[in-house]
Amino acid sequence: MVNLSLYTVKAVIMLDSEGGRVLAKYYGRDYAAAKEQKAFEKGLYEKTKRAVHGEIIMFDNQVVLYRFHEDVFFYIVGMPEENEAMLLVILNAFSDAVSMLLRHQISKRIILENLDLVVLALDETIDEGIVLETDPNAIVARVTKPRESLSDVPLSEQTLIQAYQTAREKFGTALLK
Secondary structure, eight states: OOOOOSBOEEEEEEEETTSOEEEEEEOSSTTOSHHHHHHHHHHHHHHHTTOTTOOEEEETTEEEEEEEETTEEEEEEEOTTSOHHHHHHHHHHHHHHHHHHTTTOOOHHHHHHTHHHHHHHHHHHEETTEEOOOOHHHHHHHHHOOOOOGGGSOGGGSOHHHHHHHHHHHHHHHHHO
16 A cells, blocks of 8 residues: 655654664654653664664664764654655755754764754754655755844734834834934
């Protein structure tokens, strides 16, 4: 039977070279409890720790694609009937975006120092298991896009507090002139 669901990804996991969690995001209810997640991650690491070139495996009745960078494993978990090529495109997009954001220095220390960027890149790639973007350049552009100033947003689209802050900024600027 063909899987026609938009929910492609069940989990994205990043583990260090000793099997410790760097980042993990689970979509769905399969691994709702932290204890189940830790057990899944431990088993996944034990099965993949020797193959650092990145491959595809079936683990716990799920398709898992993974890649190793310096001292971090990137995992993408999907349903057993999921298209492996699509999961590979997702894995490549996310890991390439992280690489670009971190200036091609992917290590546990660098990832933890820039965890906000990595999580934003993940959120721009996948939302609740649905793939949003597969172009790493577009992901990086969205993550690094500067926030627009409140003064650039029309007054009719601002909340009451935002409108107050905009008025306060303009009043302060007017006084300084």
